[in-house]
Amino acid sequence: MEQIMSLVKERDPEQREFHQAVQEVVETVKPVLDRNMEYRQQAVLKRITEPERVIMFRVPWMDDDGQVHVNRGFRVEMNSALGPYKGGLRFHPSVNLGIIKFLAFEQVFKNSLTTLSMGGGKGGSDFNPKGKSDAEVMRFCQAFMAELYRHIGPNTDVPAGDIGVGAREIGYLFGMYKKLSNEFTGVLTGKSLNWGGSLIRPEATGYGTVYFAAEMLTTRNENFENKTCLVSGSGNVAQFTTEKILELGGKVLTISDSSGYIYDEQGIDREKLEYIQQLKNVRRGRIQEFVEKYPGAVYTAVDPALDYNPLWAHKADCAMPCATQNEINKKDSSNLIQGGVTLISEGANMPCTPEAVDILIDQGVLYAPGKAANAGGVAVSGLEMAQNSMRLSWPREEVDNRLKQIMKSIHRTCLDASSEYGMGQNYLVGANIAGFTKVVNAMLDQGLV
Ligand code: GLU
Numbered sequence: 001m002e003q004i005m006s007l008v009k010e011r012d013p014e015q016r017e018f019h020q021a022v023q024e025v026v027e028t029v030k031p032v033l034d035r036n037m038e039y040r041q042q043a044v045l046k047r048i049t050e051p052e053r054v055i056m057f058r059v060p061w062m063d064d065d066g067q068v069h070v071n072r073g074f075r076v077e078m079n080s081a082l083g084p085y086k087g088g089l090r091f092h093p094s095v096n097l098g099i100i101k102f103l104a105f106e107q108v109f110k111n112s113l114t115t116l117s118m119g120g121g122k123g124g125s126d127f128n129p130k131g132k133s134d135a136e137v138m139r140f141c142q143a144f145m146a147e148l149y150r151h152i153g154p155n156t157d158v159p160a161g162d163i164g165v166g167a168r169e170i171g172y173l174f175g176m177y178k179k180l181s182n183e184f185t186g187v188l189t190g191k192s193l194n195w196g197g198s199l200i201r202p203e204a205t206g207y208g209t210v211y212f213a214a215e216m217l218t219t220r221n222e223n224f225e226n227k228t229c230l231v232s233g234s235g236n237v238a239q240f241t242t243e244k245i246l247e248l249g250g251k252v253l254t255i256s257d258s259s260g261y262i263y264d265e266q267g268i269d270r271e272k273l274e275y276i277q278q279l280k281n282v283r284r285g286r287i288q289e290f291v292e293k294y295p296g297a298v299y300t301a302v303d304p305a306l307d308y309n310p311l312w313a314h315k316a317d318c319a320m321p322c323a324t325q326n327e328i329n330k331k332d333s334s335n336l337i338q339g340g341v342t343l344i345s346e347g348a349n350m351p352c353t354p355e356a357v358d359i360l361i362d363q364g365v366l367y368a369p370g371k372a373a374n375a376g377g378v379a380v381s382g383l384e385m386a387q388n389s390m391r392l393s394w395p396r397e398e399v400d401n402r403l404k405q406i407m408k409s410i411h412r413t414c415l416d417a418s419s420e421y422g423m424g425q426n427y428l429v430g431a432n433i434a435g436f437t438k439v440v441n442a443m444l445d446q447g448l449v
């Protein structure tokens with residue numbers, strides 16, 4: 001195990017998030033390798049931690065003032081043992097190869113857990129969409145796709161959204177792909193409804209995160225009725241996590257963006273959620289504006305001098321981190337426990353640091369790692385691909401029911417894998433072992449390629 005970690009670190013010393021994601025998987029699948037000599041003989045860890053293909057490219061574009069900018073584009077095609085590479089595109093200034101590799105690596109196991117036929121990949125750019133005009137975003141997306149189009153395809157690699165890439169960006173990316181390839185195919189998911197998108201895809205990640213949490217609560221004969229929840233983020237995942245919590249009778253106390261967070265003692269109800277959706281999706285404003293409209297709520301700006309996030313220090317029953325990686329550190333997780341939180345379901349990818357996770361699991365918190373809890377998004381992307389192949393679209397109830405069933409099945413799979421290895425109700429171990437075993441067995445079946 002140490003051997004594989006030092007190899008991964010030596011090869012790419014600066015890719016800290018990738019090391020973190022690999023370390024967690026490698027540690028938790030050790031008992032699987034101990035039981036199966038073939039896995040070691042076939043060097044499965046070495047193979048699974050090395051992307052099948054990495055694509056990096058220049059993205060030159062012009063802003064509204066005629067200034068030329070050059071961003072970096074990435075697509076990491078991590079593993080295709082179970083199907084075409086599948087995973088989102090992230091546009092955010094923090095994006096670099098290490099971040100995309102960590103996300104692609106996580107995606108492989110997540111997609112494996114969905115039971116659908118999807119390999120894992122991820123892509124994106126260090127482009128910052130914040131403050132850009134519509135026309136600038138369109139030109140950037142077109143420039144990005146002018147290179148990416150030659151590497152993707154409905155049976156090869158199917159990108160989707162992630163942070164900074166929503167319906168608008170998917171539209172511009174799809175338009176350019178169609179023009180260059182002269183084909184109308186399901187090459188991207190998260191498309192708009194009237195040209196190939198699936199019902200429930202926008203809601204899927206958030207709904208799925210709550211469905212998974214509800215399953216965890218059921219194991220303790222509990223449900224969301226009157227549960228108080230801390231939610232971070234205010235993008236697509238946070239919005240639909242909030243919506244589903246409300247629908248199941250829970251109360252959402254917080255919501256945030258990269259500048260700060262809102263604490264609303266009265267709870268963010270449907271009307272307030274609609275306001276947030278308008279603010280974030282249409283006006284593209286800052287969450288701070290919420291308190292102008294609802295003065296009962298309190299806004300706290302991010303204080304970079306603090307070594308914890310006060311959002312996680314509020315009293316509540318549940319926490320759904322839906323913002324970004326490593327947003328909950330050791331101190332935050334201690335604060336969460338002190339504040340009474342007994343359930344964490346990760347809507348974001350890797351939002352808890354390894355030290356934070358150790359504390360949560362140690363203290364008996366029901367902890368669902370992102371690769372299980374937020375798999376609903378990519379699962380419905382898989383359903384979008386299926387509908388595109390048939391040139392059909394399923395009704396809302398059908399997609400939602402399938403999503404529910406998939407989340408239930410992921411929950412069951414994690415529990416079964418965890419108890420098979422004597423780890424009780426450890427969803428982290430269960431998700432990694434179950435995701436890993438399926439991918440590795442497929443790789444071995446397909447030979448050394
Ligand atoms: N970006 C999402 C994720 O982290 C969705 C990917 C997809 O739909 O392909 O899983």
